[in-house]
Amino acid sequence: MTDCDDLDMLAAEYVLGTLDAEERTRVAQRRQADATLNDLIQAWEARLAPLADEIKDVAPGPHLLERIEQRIEELEAQHDTRDNASQQADSDRATADTGNVVQLQRRLRFWQWGTGLATAAALVLAVLLLAPLPTQQEHEPFVAVFQQNDQQPAFMVSVELPSRELHVQAVSAEPLPDKSYQMWIKEDSLGPKPRSVGVLNDNLSLAANALSEYSPELLKRATFGISVEPPGGSPTGQPTGPAIHGYLYPATRRL
Amino acid sequence: MHHASDPASDPAAGTSTGPDAMPGAITREQLEALLQGVADQDRQAFARLYEATAAKLYGAVLRILKHEQRTDDVVQEVYVTIWQKAEQFDALKASPITWMVTIARNRAIDELRRRPTARHEPADILDQTASDTPSARERLEGEEDAQRLYTCLEELEGRRQDMVRLAYLEGWSRADLAEHFEQPVNTVKTWLHRALKQLKGCLAS
Numbered sequence: 001m002t003d004c005d006d007l008d009m010l011a012a013e014y015v016l017g018t019l020d021a022e023e024r025t026r027v028a029q030r031r032q033a034d035a036t037l038n039d040l041i042q043a044w045e046a047r048l049a050p051l052a053d054e055i056k057d058v059a060p061g062p063h064l065l066e067r068i069e070q071r072i073e074e075l076e077a078q079h080d081t082r083d084n085a086s087q088q089a090d091s092d093r094a095t096a097d098t099g100n101v102v103q104l105q106r107r108l109r110f111w112q113w114g115t116g117l118a119t120a121a122a123l124v125l126a127v128l129l130l131a132p133l134p135t136q137q138e139h140e141p142f143v144a145v146f147q148q149n150d151q152q153p154a155f156m157v158s159v160e161l162p163s164r165e166l167h168v169q170a171v172s173a174e175p176l177p178d179k180s181y182q183m184w185i186k187e188d189s190l191g192p193k194p195r196s197v198g199v200l201n202d203n204l205s206l207a208a209n210a211l212s213e214y215s216p217e218l219l220k221r222a223t224f225g226i227s228v229e230p231p232g233g234s235p236t237g238q239p240t241g242p243a244i245h246g247y248l249y250p251a252t253r254r255l
Numbered sequence: 256m257h258h259a260s261d262p263a264s265d266p267a268a269g270t271s272t273g274p275d276a277m278p279g280a281i282t283r284e285q286l287e288a289l290l291q292g293v294a295d296q297d298r299q300a301f302a303r304l305y306e307a308t309a310a311k312l313y314g315a316v317l318r319i320l321k322h323e324q325r326t327d328d329v330v331q332e333v334y335v336t337i338w339q340k341a342e343q344f345d346a347l348k349a350s351p352i353t354w355m356v357t358i359a360r361n362r363a364i365d366e367l368r369r370r371p372t373a374r375h376e377p378a379d380i381l382d383q384t385a386s387d388t389p390s391a392r393e394r395l396e397g398e399e400d401a402q403r404l405y406t407c408l409e410e411l412e413g414r415r416q417d418m419v420r421l422a423y424l425e426g427w428s429r430a431d432l433a434e435h436f437e438q439p440v441n442t443v444k445t446w447l448h449r450a451l452k453q454l455k456g457c458l459a460s
């Protein structure tokens with residue numbers, strides 16, 4: 001069997017649907033950068049498409065369209081908010097979903113909201129990573145590291161207090177196919193549930209003013225989370241996907 | 256839980272593709288025009304596209320997930336994706352309904368692999384599959400393409416035909432097929448590859 005055959009069979013089985021989760025993820029990832037594989041997949045989609053004629057129509061419940069439209073409204077509203085905050089967001093959005101996306105979800109640590117404890121390792125990483133930063137007393141940055149595994153942080157978040165300017169930076173995290181990352185804040189005075197800070201844009205970043213409504217004191221006490229959500233963010237207003245957590249930690253403090 | 260669409264909730268009611276329009280009643284060209292409208296952020300076009308295609312996509316996802324709430328969630332994601340990606344639809348590469356069904360099947364299978372449901376009795380499914388073919392089929396695709404695929408499928412050995420259908424329509428993995436056909440997974444993989452190559456050869460001839 002030639003490599004060419006192998007690739008064609010991989011495409012065929014991807015379209016047929018017989019691959020396991022890991023293989024599907026790999027193919028979905030690879031086709032973004034591999035035009036040959038992508039073409040083979042599309043050819044198989046066309047070949048097998050008539051099989052879909054066998055599917056019986058089932059009318060959805062009467063409110064699904066409404067739900068979908070609401071969801072789109074929410075996404076557009078977030079989009080507009082981000083536009084106002086940053087024109088960059090608009091151009092990001094325009095090129096959204098065009099690919100180059102990599103499935104990361106299953107590599108993330110699956111921490112639930114409420115367990116609440118960032119690992120000591122995350123804090124150590126935060127300090128190690130930010131130790132070289134210049135330190136200015138009045139702009140003391142606070143950082144949180146969102147850890148993906150024991151070696152690498154997925155995201156690094158820093159907040160300049162008291163301006164509350166937020167910087168989210170993907171370290172090893174990469175965009176996910178058909179998923180969005182959403183950042184959350186949780187603090188006792190905000191109630192028991194996390195609140196959305198915003199959906200990360202395609203640069204895996206957020207508007208610098210996304211935390212401006214919260215006081216510096218609250219931010220110091222808060223837990224932050226980044227969860228994997230359907231495209232455009234959680235449909236429920238609460239984290240629905242796997243989340244990784246971190247606390248803000250003064251970057252200038254030594255262990 | 257499933258009802259016919261409520262005309263009162265349909266902003267596009269009264270247009271040529273009313274809320275009760277089934278996919279079979281809308282042409283490929285009309286769907287292409289609606290998708291173009293969606294790409295231009297036309298909400299009315301989106302509502303009409305939904306009305307024309309939701310039952311097909313919902314049916315495809317429900318058949319794989321066998322669970323209404325999960326199907327609702329996946330179909331919602333699918334239409335949000337359609338709204339966001341309509342501009343990427345390429346009429347030269349795929350028919351509109353194939354493009355949309357592909358998005359729906361991929362999403363449903365990804366969801367099924369993430370959280371597998373108990374498999375239904377294979378016998379029931381095969382019966383259902385058999386009873387649906389081919390006379391009860393709706394002709395979404397070009398008549399000729401469909402005819403050729405079915406002719407080629409008929410040429411496959413019986414179990415391999417079943418494998419292709421169970422995988423495509425029900426979302427069965429190699430492991431599911433291996434269990435049902437009481438064969439090692441590698442044997443199933445070999446059978447699948449033979450079946451797919453035979454299909455490809457037959458379709459190309």
